[in-house]
Every structure is written in structure tokens, then in C-alpha cells.
Amino acid sequence: MREIILGVGLVIEIALIITTIFIMSSHLRRNSRNNTNIQLNEQYYKSLFEENPDAIFIFDLNGNFLVANKAVSLYGYTAEELINKPFTGYILPKDLEKVMAHFFQAVEGSSSNCDCSILDKEGLQREISVTNIPIFVNQEIHGVYTIIKDITEHKKAQNDLVEAEAKYRSLIENSLVGVYIMQDGKLVYVNPRLCEMSGYHCEELLGLHVKEFIYPEDLPLVTENIRKRFNNEIDTMKFEYRAIRKDRSVITFELYGSKIVYNGRDAIIGTVIDITERKNTEKIIRHMAYHDQLTDLPNRYLLREKLNEAIIESRQNNCHFALLFLDLDRFKAINDTLGHEVGDKVLMEVAERLKACVTQTDIISRYGGDEFSVLLPEAGEQRASQVAHQIITKLSLPLTFLHHELLVTPSIGISIFPTHGESFDMLIKNGDLAMYHAKSLGRNNYQFFNEELNKKAKHELDMELNLRKALEQNQLVLFYQPQVNLETNQIYGAEALMRWIHPEKGIIPPASFIPLAEENGLIIPMGEWAIRTACQENKKWQLAGYSPVTVSVNISAKQFFQSNLVEIVESALSETELNPKYLELEITESITMDVERSITTLLELQRIGVKVSIDDFGIGYSSLNYLKRLPIDKLKIDQSFIRECPNDINSNTLVRTIIIMAHLLKMKVIAEGVETEEQVSFLLAQGCNEAQGYLFGKPLPMSEFETNYLQKRLEK
Ligand code: C2E
Numbered sequence: 001m002r003e004i005i006l007g008v009g010l011v012i013e014i015a016l017i018i019t020t021i022f023i024m025s026s027h028l029r030r031n032s033r034n035n036t037n038i039q040l041n042e043q044y045y046k047s048l049f050e051e052n053p054d055a056i057f058i059f060d061l062n063g064n065f066l067v068a069n070k071a072v073s074l075y076g077y078t079a080e081e082l083i084n085k086p087f088t089g090y091i092l093p094k095d096l097e098k099v100m101a102h103f104f105q106a107v108e109g110s111s112s113n114c115d116c117s118i119l120d121k122e123g124l125q126r127e128i129s130v131t132n133i134p135i136f137v138n139q140e141i142h143g144v145y146t147i148i149k150d151i152t153e154h155k156k157a158q159n160d161l162v163e164a165e166a167k168y169r170s171l172i173e174n175s176l177v178g179v180y181i182m183q184d185g186k187l188v189y190v191n192p193r194l195c196e197m198s199g200y201h202c203e204e205l206l207g208l209h210v211k212e213f214i215y216p217e218d219l220p221l222v223t224e225n226i227r228k229r230f231n232n233e234i235d236t237m238k239f240e241y242r243a244i245r246k247d248r249s250v251i252t253f254e255l256y257g258s259k260i261v262y263n264g265r266d267a268i269i270g271t272v273i274d275i276t277e278r279k280n281t282e283k284i285i286r287h288m289a290y291h292d293q294l295t296d297l298p299n300r301y302l303l304r305e306k307l308n309e310a311i312i313e314s315r316q317n318n319c320h321f322a323l324l325f326l327d328l329d330r331f332k333a334i335n336d337t338l339g340h341e342v343g344d345k346v347l348m349e350v351a352e353r354l355k356a357c358v359t360q361t362d363i364i365s366r367y368g369g370d371e372f373s374v375l376l377p378e379a380g381e382q383r384a385s386q387v388a389h390q391i392i393t394k395l396s397l398p399l400t401f402l403h404h405e406l407l408v409t410p411s412i413g414i415s416i417f418p419t420h421g422e423s424f425d426m427l428i429k430n431g432d433l434a435m436y437h438a439k440s441l442g443r444n445n446y447q448f449f450n451e452e453l454n455k456k457a458k459h460e461l462d463m464e465l466n467l468r469k470a471l472e473q474n475q476l477v478l479f480y481q482p483q484v485n486l487e488t489n490q491i492y493g494a495e496a497l498m499r500w501i502h503p504e505k506g507i508i509p510p511a512s513f514i515p516l517a518e519e520n521g522l523i524i525p526m527g528e529w530a531i532r533t534a535c536q537e538n539k540k541w542q543l544a545g546y547s548p549v550t551v552s553v554n555i556s557a558k559q560f561f562q563s564n565l566v567e568i569v570e571s572a573l574s575e576t577e578l579n580p581k582y583l584e585l586e587i588t589e590s591i592t593m594d595v596e597r598s599i600t601t602l603l604e605l606q607r608i609g610v611k612v613s614i615d616d617f618g619i620g621y622s623s624l625n626y627l628k629r630l631p632i633d634k635l636k637i638d639q640s641f642i643r644e645c646p647n648d649i650n651s652n653t654l655v656r657t658i659i660i661m662a663h664l665l666k667m668k669v670i671a672e673g674v675e676t677e678e679q680v681s682f683l684l685a686q687g688c689n690e691a692q693g694y695l696f697g698k699p700l701p702m703s704e705f706e707t708n709y710l711q712k713r714l715e716k
Pocket residue numbers: 481496497498509510511514523527530553554555556586615616639672673674675692693694695699
């Protein structure tokens with residue numbers, strides 16, 4: 001039994017043992033499974049902790065480092081050197097309070113996050129984002145997990161962005177140019193300068209539609225350009241528009257625009273510069289460049305533009321137009337005698353009178369000096385004649401300035417497009433030719449251009465070339481015409497008169513080439529040649545033993561006013577060793593146009609002992625007043641008066657008056673163009689005792705004058 005009991009007990013024990021073993025083994029099995037799970041979890045968390053690219057720390061509740069992961073090396077530290085140290089030593093003072101507050105928030109059980117600056121091991125400032133997480137163990141807080149992220153770069157980028165934004169904002173806000181952003185035709189951003197420009201407050205300007213401030217005429221263009229800008233159809237960046245300010249004044253501005261995305265939608269951003277002043281200045285400059293300052297009439301540059309436009313239009317419409325080219329007769333004399341101030345007033349008055357002769361569409365311009373032109377669009381010969389006639393009538397009315405009554409008449413040349421020229425230059429040139437023709441016909445009239453004038457001009461050009469050659473090739477000679485003492489009937493002198501011995505045309509009289517030479521300036525070298533030749537030939541006669549005669553040489557006004565006339569005379573005299581008393585210079589009344597200069601030259605001539613006479617006296621305009629002041633030896637009464645003597649009472653009176661006047665002024669008198677004995681008797685009776693004319697002899701070549709007069713005088 002005992003054995004049974006023992007056996008049962010053993011079985012029970014064995015069963016117990018087995019059960020225990022089973023329980024134990026299953027418990028152990030369960031335990032080991034639990035252990036494996038814990039280990040696995042630990043591995044997971046360890047990896048999350050160790051391998052985290054962000055530095056992770058565990059702090060005790062006082063903020064001392066307990067554990068740190070590998071990423072702490074990012075800041076130059078090792079975990080070991082941080083252990084048991086408080087984090088406060090690594091935070092920049094500026095952030096310490098904040099960071100501590102956040103830390104203790106975690107100690108209190110709530111996670112928190114903040115940014116702060118720390119110093120890394122090398123002492124460099126690093127920006128970090130700190131996340132504090134409380135560590136709960138059995139509902140109790142055992143410490144704090146802290147994850148730190150390096151946000152230095154991010155912070156820097158953010159700062160840069162803020163700085164850049166601030167920089168650009170201040171640039172735009174303080175910009176001297178207006179800046180705008182526009183969406184749907186409305187302003188959605190404006191800077192202060194733009195407000196200032198527009199005269200609106202910024203709040204008023206914001207939301208304003210282009211329709212409300214763009215100048216109505218420019219609006220279609222603005223709208224179209226905005227559309228094109230949005231559709232990327234536009235290359236141009238710069239535009240010029242006008243806008244209406246709040247005070248309703250108009251400004252012109254220059255605008256740049258480009259497409260951007262603003263608040264998620266397409267917009268145009270751009271700048272605006274107020275160019276009103278620049279535009280006004282440009283306008284003034286353009287006006288100045290294209291207008292004459294004195295009369296404010298268009299000048300020749302604007303005339304060129306207008307005339308070219310007229311050419312294009314007339315071609316298109318197959319019609320014509322007229323150009324009147326106008327020159328004031330003897331204006332130079334007014335300027336020279338009465339001064340430029342009076343001259344200017346005359347020009348201004350002429351401009352006014354011209355305006356009264358034309359319509360709004362006609363264009364008057366001051367071409368230069370005393371030349372004006374009138375462009376008559378769509379006008380033919382008939383209207384051109386009418387206007388020219390009217391101008392002549394209007395301008396011929398006397399002008400009164402400074403107690404001087406002046407007569408300013410015009411000579412007008414007319415060219416018609418396309419008959420007389422198809423270009424600006426041709427029309428001007430031909431109008432000018434026609435004008436000269438009008439002048440040659442006695443001034444104060446108008447002439448149309450014709451081909452003959454061209455031929456004449458060409459002929460004159462040829463003449464000029466030939467005349468230059470004549471001077472170089474010694475084709476010029478002096479003829480001598482005797483001058484006689486009427487009482488003694490003795491030759492006392494001769495007038496030297498120039499002739500051109502042309503190789504083909506023979507002898508050409510001075511009237512055919514002197515005026516041309518005066519015009520083109522050749523008269524200066526020709527005149528010098530005449531002085532030298534007259535001195536030489538006269539001296540030659542003296543050396544040949546003839547009793548000395550005075551030779552008078554004609555001096556044109558241009559030559560007289562030449563600065564070195566006195567020098568030329570002096571050198572001719574010294575080179576030929578002719579006594580100055582045998583040289584006389586014949587000048588014309590036109591020298592009175594510059595009395596002061598004339599007096600200086602005449603006194604110089606008087607000083608060197610040369611005589612001076614006034615040629616063709618009576619036909620000019622010299623006033624007695626001037627005559628009295630000029631040191632002159634002799635007056636030569638113009639042949640037109642002598643021609644009429646003694647049959648014409650008026651001429652007789654004139655001649656008599658000149659003689660009396662000359663004697664009163666202690667001047668000698670010589671009568672020119674004496675052809676009859678009656679004239680001699682008349683002149684003698686009036687007290688004139690010197691004469692020159694065909695009656696005594698025609699101008700002869702040097703050798704003939706010598707044989708005909710000098711030799712004969714010797715023989716007597
Ligand atoms: P002028 O100085 O008045 O010369 C007088 C002109 O009248 C000369 O004409 C002469 O031939 C002409 N003549 C003289 N007596 C009579 C007469 O009884 N009846 C008529 N019908 N005519 C007479 P010429 O030689 O043809 O000279 C014309 C003008 O050319 C001169 O007028 C003078 O102004 C100018 N001239 C001549 N030679 C020169 C010169 O060397 N230099 C300059 N600057 N002008 C000159």
C-alpha cells in the first residue's frame with residue numbers, strides 16, 4: 001500500500017514535476033519570447049536613437065546630459081564629454097531663458113519646440129530647432145528627450161530672404177521711379193513715387209482701372225499692349241503714354257512692364273518715369289531747331305521737311321504746288337546803315353506782313369538772312385501769281401522805325417512742282433534763279449522759273465571758270481581813256497578800264513564780267529591786278545619820258561572793304577616806284593553803307609598820298625551828311641546826267657547842284673560821258689573844268705593811248 005501510495009505519490013510527484021516542468025517550460029518559453037520581443041524593441045529604439053541624423057539627447061530632470069547619440073558629433077562633441085553637464089552652458093545667452101522655459105515645460109509633461117542659437121565645439125554659432133519630449137516611466141517623468149536639428153542653413157536662407165525682401169521693398173518704396181503691379185487692368189500695388197506722380201493718395205490709386213487715369217487718346221494702345229503682354233505677343237519693353245493726374249493735368253510717362261505671377265495669378269509689374277519735363281524740353285529744342293529765333297517762322301530745315309512731305313502728297317494725288325523764294329531788295333544797306341536792331345525789326349515786320357498774305361495751310365519760312373520762302377500746297381501758277389502780287393503790294397507799304405521811313409521791297413522767284421523741279425534742292429535752286437532774275441529786272445517783282453534761267457546760270461558758271469583762267473593766263477588788259485582839263489584842253493590823266501581779251505570771243509567789255517566777278521569774289525584778285533598794272537604802266541610812261549599823268553583805277557565796293565587794300569596800294573606804289581600823286585582810286589557811293597570803316601580807309605589812302613574820287617556820282621544814295629565827313633578829292637558826275645545836258649532842265653539843275661556842292665566841300669568835279677561841244681560849254685559855264693568822254697577819246701589799249709595822246713602831247 002505504501003508502495004502504492006509511494007507509487008501514487010511518485011506519480012503525483014512526477015506528474016507534478018512534469019506539470020511544473022511543463023508550466024516552467026511554458027513559462028520559460030513565454031518568458032523567453034517576451035525577452036526576445038523586448039530585445040527587439042530595444043534594438044528598434046536603439047537604432048532610431050543611434051542612427052538618427054539629428055542629435056538626440058536624454059536629459060535628467062535638471063537638464064544634465066545623460067545620453068547622446070552619434071549625431072552629436074555634428075556639433076564637434078562626443079557623448080562622453082557632455083555627460084553630466086548641464087545644457088545651459090551651450091546655449092547663447094540671448095536664448096537661454098526661452099530654452100530653459102521650454103525644457104521645463106517638458107519636465108512638466110508637455111512636449112515643446114523652440115529655435116535657438118548654440119556654439120559648436122569650434123565656437124561657431126549654429127542655429128538649431130529643439131524638440132523636448134518628456135520621458136514617462138510608470139506615469140512618472142524620468143527625464144527629457146531632446147532632439148535637435150541643425151537649421152543654420154535654413155535660417156540663413158530665411159534671413160537672406162527677409163533681408164532681400166526688405167532691401168527690395170525699401171528700394172521700391174524709396175525709388176525715384178514709380179513702380180506698379182497691375183492685374184485685370186487695375187493697379188494692385190503702387191509705390192509712393194507713383195502716387196506722388198499721379199497726385200493721388202496711394203489708397204486712392206490702388207484698385208484704379210487704366211480707364212480711369214490713362215489719357216483717352218492713348219487708352220486703346222494701352223489696352224492693346226496689356227493684352228499683348230499677357231499673351232506674350234510683345235517684345236518691346238518700353239512705352240510712352242500720357243496719363244491724367246488727379247488735378248486733371250496731363251503727364252507723359254515712360255513705362256516698362258513685364259509679366260509676373262502675383263498672388264498666384266498673372267500680373268504685370270513695371271516702372272514708370274515721368275518724362276513730361278523732358279518731353280517739354282524736347283519740344284522746345286525741336287522748336288528751336290526747326291524755327292527761326294527772330295521771327296519764329298519755320299527755318300530752312302523745317303521747310304525741307306514740309307516740302308518733302310508736299311512732294312510725296314502731290315505725287316500721290318497727282319497735283320502740283322508752288323514755292324515762292326523771296327529776297328528783300330537792298331536789305332543789306334538797311335542793316336549796314338541803320339544797324340542790326342532796325343534790320344531785325346524789319347525782318348519781323350516782313351514776317352508779319354507775309355503771314356497776312358497766306359492761308360493757314362501755306363508755310364512761310366525764313367530761309368536765311370533776308371530770304372524767305374512760301375510753300376503753297378496744291379497751288380499752280382495762278383495762285384502763286386496772286387500770292388506773289390499780294391506780297392509785293394503788302395511789303396511795299398512804307399515801314400517806320402526810329403523816325404526812318406523805310407521801303408522794303410521783295411524780289412520773288414517762283415518754282416512749281418513738278419514742272420520746275422521734282423526735289424527740294426531743284427525747287428529751291430530754281431526758285432532762287434528766278435528770284436535773281438526778278439532782281440535783275442529791277443527788283444520788286446516776281447518771276448517764274450524757266451529753262452532760259454538755267455542756261456544763263458550755266459553760262460555764268462562757265463564765265464566764272466573762264467574768268468579764273470583769264471586772270472591766270474594774262475587775258476586781262478587795261479584800256480586808258482583820256483581825262484581832260486576843259487580850260488586848257490590838256491590831257492592831265494586817264495581812267496584805266498579793264499578789258500578781257502578772250503582767245504575766241506575777242507574783247508569783252510567790263511559790264512559782261514565785272515558784276516559776275518563782284519559776285520563770286522574774283523574782283524579782289526582782279527582789282528589788285530588792275531592797281532599793280534596801272535602803276536606799272538604809268539611808271540613805264542614816265543620812264544619813257546612822257547609828262548606824268550594821273551591814272552585812275554576803279555575799285556569795287558567789295559575790294560574797298562577788303563582789309564588789306566591800303567597795303568596792296570602801298571606795295572604796288574613801292575614796287576613800281578610811282579609817285580602816289582599819280583594814282584587815283586575811283587570808288588562808288590555804295591561805300592557810304594559803312595561810313596566809319598570807309599573814313600578809316602580813306603584817311604589811310606590820304607596819308608599815303610593817293611587821290612580818291614567818287615565815281616558815277618548822283619545815282620547812289622549818299623547823303624550830304626556822309627559826303628561831308630568823307631576825305632574825298634573829286635566827284636565824277638554820272639554820265640546819265642551829262643547825257644541829258646544841256647537839253648534837259650532837270651539834269652542841268654542836278655549837274656549844277658552837284659558842281660556847287662562839290663566846290664563847297666572843296667572837292668574837284670569831273671563830268672563823265674561828255675560827247676558834245678554843247679556839253680563842254682554847259683559844263684564850263686557851271687564851273688566844271690574836267691571831263692572825260694568819247695568827245696576827247698574812247699578807252700584805248702596802252703600802246704595806242706601812248707601814241708595817240710602822250711606822244712602828241714609831247715610833240716605840242
Ligand atoms: P565807269 O568807271 O563809270 O567807266 C566809265 C564807263 O563809261 C566806261 O565803260 C567808258 O568806256 C564809258 N564811257 C566813257 N565815256 C563815254 C561816253 O562819252 N559815252 C558813253 N556812252 N560811254 C562812255 P567801260 O569801260 O565799259 O566800263 C564800264 C564800267 O566797268 C566802269 O564804269 C567801271 O564801273 C567798271 N570797270 C571798268 N574797269 C574796272 C576795273 O578795273 N575795276 C572795277 N572794279 N570796275 C571796272
